[in-house]
Amino acid sequence: MGEGLVTINDKKKWAWKRAILNPAFQKSHLRKLEDDFNEVSDFFMNRLEKLADGKRVVKMLDEFNHMALDMIAKVAYAVDLKSVDGDDNPLTQAIYKAFEGFQKHGEDRLMKLKPWKWAYIKTVTDSIQLLRNYTREQMAKRLDAISKGEHVPEDILSFIIKLKESDPEISEEELLDEFVTFFVAGQETTGNLMAFMIMDLAQNPDVLKRLLTEIDQVVGKKAVINHDDLNRLTYLDMVVKETLRLHPPVGQPARITTKPMEVGGYIIPTGTIVSVALFSMARSEEFFDDPLTYNPERFSPDAEKKVDTYTYFPFSLGPRTCIGRYFADIEAKTVMTKLLQRFTFELIPNQPMGVVEKLTMSPKGRVQCILRTRED
């Protein structure tokens, strides 16, 4: 992700990029891309339709991860990746290889010094090259269309290009970093959120029942889920928030101290990486009543006022809070509404119910389910 928004350390440069990219992620802007959110969700429902035979074991985490990749490709860059139907397309494979390489590099920073890893590293760098060539082509096409005065979508790519308009000196590499950043930052996180929602709902039938009642009453079988529908699905909002509390996809947001700080009598020197264990805080009685119980009521409009901002922040806090939080919110709610309109799910017994933490926190057992259509 190089000098992309997530990893960039230069404060001034970050602030400039963030100011230009922020409007692309505002709720009012994302509303304009509602059709794309619906289209990718519908394509995903067709995929689930094929899997919902009441017999097959479906790993929901894998399905959601593919869908989330398709969502970023479409909503951010107007690209129809359609990886839910199989990831044999070279671009999808390259994206997955790049993610894997990024993760493995995080686990073993000395990898480059180990000759027996060089063949593997080459497969990763080849994939990154393919990805960069592809994004370079997309960017060139878009710039060409803009220069000819053609109509172009108001997607995130258009905002990345605004970086170049604001500073023509910006390198092509940096623009590519930004392009790749959104693929990485927005895929696994939202995929995990939706997989955790299925896991939590399947284990809490009363919550699921109430949610289904809300969906049936508020949207019924409505095909296009828009912003107003999402606003009226208030219990769904509470369910999303409670899932993010008990199962935060980013379990430990981190910061680097810029001056010495005292915490609990200990001095933390400048330049220390400090991470806050959201996952553990959610499990502590010091911060939440009956913390292990999955209880969306914590986020009912009245109760939510009592939730302390400094104990619950799945999208982090401060200026470097997640830029994609509304994107994730619209995506998760649109997809889950459509899924619950059509399907029921049942967890396969005896699968691991814990979490694994790598770059993100994901369900260990990949949420294996049997799916059925609701008419069955």
Ligand code: HEM
């Ligand atoms: C449920 C889904 C998501 C969760 C839980 C999540 C969580 C987070 C967190 C905790 C951070 C801050 C990291 C830190 O402070 O250490 C962050 C940053 C970021 N996220 Fe997300 N995120 C999600 C979805 C998305 C999506 C969909 C996108 C883009 C389409 C995105 C793009 C970013 C970017 C670019 C940053 C860096 C922002 C900056 O430093 O200015 N995220 N996210």
